[in-house]
Amino acid sequence: MKYGYFPGCSLRGTGRAYEASLLPVFRHLGIQLDELEDWNCCGATAYMSIDETSACVLASRNLALAEKAGHAQLLAPCSACYLVLNKAKHYFHEYPAMTVQVKRALQRGGLAYSGNTPVRHPLDVLIHDVGLEAIRQKVVHPLKGLRVACYYGCQIVRPYATFDDACEPTTMDQLMEALGATVVRWPLKTKCCGGSLTGTIPEAGLRLVYILCKEALKRGANVIATVCPLCQFNLDAYHHDIRRRWEDVRIPTVYFTQLMGVAFGLRPVDLGLQRGFVPFQMPASPPDEPAVAGKPVVAPPTR
Amino acid sequence: MKLDRTIRYQADSDRDFGRQVMAVPGCERLKDCIQCGTCSGVCPLSIYMDHSPRQVMALTREGFKKEVLESRTIWLCASCYACSVECPRQIRITDIMYELKQRALRDRVYPKGLPTAVLAKEFAGMVHRNGRITESFLVVLLYLKTNWLEALGQWRLGLGLVRKGRFPFKLDAIRRRAELRRMLDPEPDDTSATAPPTDRRTP
Incomplete structure (x- = not known):
């Protein structure tokens, strides 16, 4: 199996641990990832606030580069990249007037795009191309005793729910169970983490993070597994502020690929697990006894 | 009254x-x-x-x-x-x-004191210049443009990111920046083409 690989900016910065775990895990499964040559920022949510045609041009340059390089499919692990590249593709087919402008802009850079390269998410590839059985066979340390809250966030399932349900997705749940973990029922699995609002309007953004962590703890989770660098950052890095504003709801938030690596027997340090603010450890307690990371929630006043 | x-x-x-x-x-x-x-x-x-x-x-x-x-x-x-x-x-x-x-x-009618709007502009500017976003630099830019005093309150987070190796000190950029800029800038002979982020169209 072979895919073009679009890392995106976050995986080179705050989300380094995502790439650090994705690459060895995919290698372990025999999947070849070829990084897209000279890829540019997808535009994320911010560029859409500037101009939608420019935003499509920006994203389409990557799709055109992928076509030029002969990548049959493009893997986009970051949720924002995944959404924006798919969105550009949708617009390309949906709005002929915009398509003309995008094509002309690409031409100015000597590129062309037909609108065909599929943009895939690692979860999609793992479940539908690799298959759970093949993954199960690679597990050497089953994640026994780990109670995982699977956090999908918004942008891989909405608005283009191509490989899973928009509000009740299950692909990561299946994957975690295949690794031997227990998945807790956590209805907030596709609720928003606040995105960049945690930095720009902390009162609003951090409250969303607080609610997510608090509910995960209440449901007996001892780790949150995520697919998005921004979700991981928000759920991991702001616990000091959250404690100051409300209460302590510390719980480790790791990438699903990091948990895969642990189950495959790879070394934690080779999976970027040392980069988390809230340290992650495999629980020592038996599986039927939920181990709660951080301080347990004690009858908090709800505000 | x-x-x-x-x-x-x-x-x-x-x-x-x-x-x-x-x-x-x-x-x-x-x-x-x-x-x-x-x-x-x-x-x-x-x-x-x-x-x-x-x-x-x-x-x-x-x-x-x-x-x-x-x-x-x-x-x-x-x-x-x-x-x-x-x-x-x-x-x-x-x-x-x-x-x-x-x-x-x-x-230019967005509410004052909401950094979200400034973030969108700074983000687009950085993409236009470098083709990629270096989050660490973007955040510093944002604080400088909005509330640098508040940045001091975030020292703990910043230090943590540095210690965890999640705060790059090197600005990332694509190689063919001119190619990207040619795509994002409007065509010289066509005013209806895409505008660069800094260009303000008349309402």
Whole structure:
């Protein structure tokens, strides 16, 4: 199996641990990832606030580069990249007037795009191309005793729910169970983490993070597994502020690929697990006894 | 005592505004809104908004430009697409919010003290210059442009990121920056082509 690989900016910065775990895990499964040559920022949510045609041009340059390089499919692990590249593709087919402008802009850079390269998410590839059985066979340390809250966030399932349900997705749940973990029922699995609002309007953004962590703890989770660098950052890095504003709801938030690596027997340090603010450890307690990371929630006043 | 009228007359509105928004790709279905309020109900941030998403839909369609563009609502939208997915009339509310953000930026009417708007501009500027975002540099830029005092309050987070190796000190950039800029800049002979982020079109 072979895919073009679009890392995106976050995986080179705050989300380094995502790439650090994705690459060895995919290698372990025999999947070849070829990084897209000279890829540019997808535009994320911010560029859409500037101009939608420019935003499509920006994203389409990557799709055109992928076509030029002969990548049959493009893997986009970051949720924002995944959404924006798919969105550009949708617009390309949906709005002929915009398509003309995008094509002309690409031409100015000597590129062309037909609108065909599929943009895939690692979860999609793992479940539908690799298959759970093949993954199960690679597990050497089953994640026994780990109670995982699977956090999908918004942008891989909405608005283009191509490989899973928009509000009740299950692909990561299946994957975690295949690794031997227990998945807790956590209805907030596709609720928003606040995105960049945690930095720009902390009162609003951090409250969303607080609610997510608090509910995960209440449901007996001892780790949150995520697919998005921004979700991981928000759920991991702001616990000091959250404690100051409300209460302590510390719980480790790791990438699903990091948990895969642990189950495959790879070394934690080779999976970027040392980069988390809230340290992650495999629980020592038996599986039927939920181990709660951080301080347990004690009858908090709800505000 | 000065009395302010709290209810607007239709004569206060700009009917063209609604029509212009509905002509933008992604915003066409606004005309079908039945004002059911599903968007406001599913929005995780509506608790902080001055006009709920449902109200923004009604105000936009009827052309109450000032109320909409100056509202906090559009800058609180985190693009989670819950409203777009749940809307029974398939209105792409998130994309309408993007269009309203664009217009507020162009008209420079966004509420002061909300760094979200500044973040969008700085983000676009960095992409235009380098082709990629280096988050560490972007955040520093944002604080310098908005509230550098607040940055001091974030020393703990910054230090933590440095220690965890998650705060790059090197600015990332693509190799063919000129190629990208040629694509994003408007064609010299065609004014309708895409505009660079710094260029402000007339309303």
